[in-house]
Amino acid sequence: MNFIFCCNEYPPSKNGGVGTVTKIVAEELTQRGHRVIVIGSYDYYYPYLNKDKRPIKTIINNVEIHNLTYNRYKRYFGLRFSRFIQLFLRKIYVEHFIIKGAIRKQEGYIKDLADKNKTDIIEFVDYNIFNKLLKFKIKYASYKQKTTFRIHGSASFIHYFKNGSINNTLLENDINYLSNADFILSTSDFSSQFLKKHLNVKSKIDKIYNPISFNKKLVKPLNLESNRLLYFGKLTKTKGIFTLIKAFNEISLKHSEFELIIIGTGEKIQVENEITPHVKSQVKFLGFVSDEELVDEIDKSYLCILPSYFENFSMAALEVLSRKRTLIYTKRASGPELIDDGENGILVNPEDHEELKNKIEKLIIDKDYNFQLAEKGYKHCMKHFSTDKIVDSLEGYYRSILANS
Structure with a gap:
């Protein structure tokens, strides 16, 4: 199978659990003979990127990684002054249109790459940093290929549990973002319940937990004298x-x-x-x-x-x-x-x-x-x-997507 994974925090960029999971799954799938392309968009001064010296395309452990950059206006300013410029642009709503442009750029890039490489499935994650920065409601692109969304915790999810409520624009854009999903895959029952209750998801939600790699280092026995x-x-x-x-x-x-x-x-x-x-x-x-x-x-x-x-x-x-x-x-x-x-x-x-x-x-x-x-x-x-068990389940899930085409 040919995949495109859309992930805006794929290692070695600074990442959290979303990037870690995507990397584990992508590398395991390539070892099993599948092809995986990862596409991500990163702020100009995002950690690791090293400004314009960052490669647009690279291959790590057989995973083809494409890196797009937004907020490129920052190259004209130093890091510290860029922060003030960004806050000013946010205040006067200009940042909204910059971010919307970055979204359209990424969508177009995905479409072109998916057609060129005869992609079977495009997978997105529900957490989208762009949605945090938008000031108005927007629509998102649909794709010819089958799409699935892996649910790790959207911006609305985080906002709700931190503040007890969800900003209306953020909520609407997260709902719109998910509305183009052909299939939805949660990583817990808890996340499924949140989608149904707060993001108005009526369609079937499958569940497969996150995997963990056991191949990092030899596990050391617990030292009971540790303090x-x-x-x-x-x-x-x-x-x-x-x-x-x-x-x-x-x-x-x-x-x-x-x-x-x-x-x-x-x-x-x-x-x-x-x-x-x-x-x-x-x-x-x-x-x-x-x-x-x-x-x-x-x-x-x-x-x-x-x-x-x-x-x-x-x-x-x-x-x-x-x-x-x-x-x-x-x-x-x-x-x-x-x-x-x-x-x-x-x-x-x-x-x-x-x-x-x-x-x-x-x-x-x-x-x-x-x-x-x-x-x-x-x-x-x-x-x-374990990675073997979870990716076995994921392969079955992906095959069911194609069987329903």
């Missing part, structure tokens, strides 16, 4: 970091030998302000780290704590389980789809620091229990979320 508790992710309230800090402030009174390692960027100053003075030496901020460094930090940890308020289906959580480390995760959203509480991990209310404190302390005290959870979590991850 490192690990958090990684954006430093913001909805990721549960402030709840974790409150819990650790109390944990450190009884277990001063433990330290909290924090990886990620965001509201660092606000997080630091929540740390009580006696604990500051036990909290280490590492900032942004590479994928390889993150794996090393997970391997060195005693357990990992990701008490997020909402997740569609977290790659970060899968990463922890795949390294054979205990995961303390969220009771909300898709958390119960990934973890059986008390069996292969721990689920907590992300706003209840007392519950989180008690669960962490139980694992600190009961090392055998922590070891058992880590082992069972790893086996659960291997059984249900």
Whole structure:
């Protein structure tokens, strides 16, 4: 089969879970004899791009990657001054038309490439950074080829769970974006429910969970003498970091030998302000780290704590389980789809620091229990979320799309 994947955060560009999943799937499909082209659009000053020196087309691990650039006016200004220009253009609504132009450019590029390469299926992801920047409602292109949308969490999804509501223009554009989908594939039951309730999706929604690669590095046994508790992710309230800090402030009174390692960027100053003075030496901020460094930090940890308020289906959580480390995760959203509480991990209310404190302390005290959870979590991850298993399911899904043509 011939595919085009549209992904605006494909590695080695700076990426989140969407880019990671797309890369895992694309590379596995090429190993199975399929052809995959990835098309993405990136801001002129997007990390990694190195301005105009960035290649328009490259091939990595047999995946053909096409990189488009928008906001090219920034090449006339320095990085710092470009930010002020962008804010000014946003204020006077000019940015809307720049972004609309970038969308049309990408749509035309996809159509041309799909025709030229006899593409069977075009796959989009629901998260579209362009929709966050548009000020007015627009229509999106339709395609001759079959289209499927993989649901990771749209801009409306994020806006709703951060603010309790969705901006009308953002909602309308996300609905319009999805309206041209021939097929929709969610990554969790939770995401399916959101689509039906908030984005007015009436058609059938299939579900296949995200895959995790087990081929990165040899998994190291859990070191029960480790004194490192690990958090990684954006430093913001909805990721549960402030709840974790409150819990650790109390944990450190009884277990001063433990330290909290924090990886990620965001509201660092606000997080630091929540740390009580006696604990500051036990909290280490590492900032942004590479994928390889993150794996090393997970391997060195005693357990990992990701008490997020909402997740569609977290790659970060899968990463922890795949390294054979205990995961303390969220009771909300898709958390119960990934973890059986008390069996292969721990689920907590992300706003209840007392519950989180008690669960962490139980694992600190009961090392055998922590070891058992880590082992069972790893086996659960291997059984249900391995790349082989998930891509087997995806191949069946894609074949069903073509059978319905």
